[in-house]
Amino acid sequence: MKAITVQDRAAGVGGMSLVDRPHPHAAENDVVVRVHAAGFTPGELEWPGTWTDRAGRDRTPSVPGHELSGVVAELGYGTTGLTVGQRVFGLADWTRNGSLAEFAAVEARNLAPLPADIDYTVGAALPISGLTAWQALFDHGRLEPGQTVLVHGAAGGVGSIAVQLAREAGATVIGTGRAHNREAALDLGVHSFVDLEADRLEDVGEVDLVLDVFGGEIGDRSAGVVRAGGTLVTIAGPPNAWPRDGRAIFFVVEADRARLADLAQRVRDGRLRVLVGAVHPLEEAAAAFAPGRRSQGKTIIRTI
Ligand SMILES: NC(=O)c1ccc[n+]([C@@H]2O[C@H](COP(=O)([O-])OP(=O)(O)OC[C@H]3O[C@@H](n4cnc5c(N)ncnc54)[C@H](OP(=O)(O)O)[C@@H]3O)[C@@H](O)[C@H]2O)c1
Structure with a gap:
């Protein structure tokens, strides 16, 4: 072959x-x-x-x-x-x-x-983007309706799915990326967008959950915007910085047949692009x- x-x-x-x-x-x-x-x-x-x-x-x-x-x-x-x-x-x-x-x-x-x-x-x-987004938001991030989540790389593979799942779950979603990602992120449903090359991340105020896909300096600074009791979930690597009074979690996506079937159903009925x-x-x-x-x-x- x-x-x-x-x-x-x-x-x-x-x-x-x-x-x-x-x-x-x-x-x-x-x-x-x-x-x-x-x-x-x-x-x-x-x-x-x-x-x-x-x-x-x-x-x-x-x-x-x-x-x-x-x-x-x-x-x-x-x-x-x-x-x-x-x-x-x-x-x-x-x-x-x-x-x-x-x-x-x-x-x-x-x-x-x-x-x-x-x-x-x-x-x-x-598969990877869908399962990672789900596990980050709900299994590790324990996102609940009414909470605010910051999704880094909101127009990317993982971020684009996370934005849609978080919106469907009733969260307020702040997306990040570069200027050319803004339209795609808004189209996916972010309530607001941070251009990481032009805006200050810290200006978003406090959020309940950050989904970090970058690590490095952006990942470190993201810990500072997590409110007390909140969570920084990162898929980039073990975190270097922790929220003042919260959790920081790194994980690697796990296979999950039932969740894949559930994500496929969302695609079929138009809830997920x-x-x-x-x-x-x-x-x-x-x-x-x-x-x-x-x-x-x-x-x-x-x-x-
Ligand atoms: N731990 C795990 O289980 C797991 C699972 C999946 C993925 N990952 C990792 O997560 C990362 C993201 O994966 P992905 O598939 O979502 O990648 P992706 O499709 O490339 O998405 C990344 C997004 O972030 C934007 N971006 C990248 N660097 C940026 C920066 N410095 N400032 C602002 N925006 C930036 C990109 O914009 P552009 O279009 O301008 O590049 C893109 O929209 C990868 O490193 C991947 O290896 C880990």
Whole structure:
């Protein structure tokens, strides 16, 4: 099969190459998916699991990409809940070969059925952003109706979903980003927008919850706008700064079949819009993900 691999950490996205790889093996509880569409998360090549297996052993050359949609091609021994030929979408495992390939073997629990009226490109853009946004706001952030949430990167993959889910939950939503993200963020439903390159973050006053996707200096300063009893949830890395009288939480998104199905239902009934950007074939993956070559919305690779 054709696949994109990376071998050299220092080379970044520029080190992606299209190669022939053996067809993946369906281990116990695995599903081999004929990938139709795949997503790639900015920063993924920094994650340890891109380079090593669970035991920390080098596993290069590895196939990146942790979001996929496609059709079940094969089931491993003992795999239940899915059938060959079924449309599915979900996450590829962190420490195994991923979704920038014609076929990928993933654990069955990482996948959910993809309804027939949701396009494969949307199915590949939703899993990480959707699950991360949900888990950040509700599982870790304990967002409640009437509260105020600051969503960093409000027009980005995670932020765009978080804005919509928070609005639906009855929260007041402040979005951040760059000037060119303002219109998209307002369109998604933010009540107000902070241009981080022109406005002062501290001028938002106090909020109940911050969803930080940046870390660094912005993440540190974000702790200062959390009101007493509130929470800073960050997906960028372990926090360096804590709210005065509140919690700071870093987490990594977890697979959740039931939540994926719930997010898909929101897409079907129009409550949730998934921003799909440029769509490229597998051969163009390195160029598509090159720094500076990013479109508004998630860049998706189509393998069929
Ligand atoms: N821990 C986890 O489980 C987890 C899960 C998912 C993602 N992540 C991480 O979260 C981060 C965000 O992911 P994503 O998919 O949402 O990325 P994304 O689609 O690139 O979205 C980021 C958004 O923030 C904006 N932005 C970036 N840097 C900015 C800055 N300095 N000032 C103002 N705006 C800025 C971007 O605007 P432009 O359009 O101008 O670039 C974009 O709209 C990534 O680092 C990813 O690796 C972690």
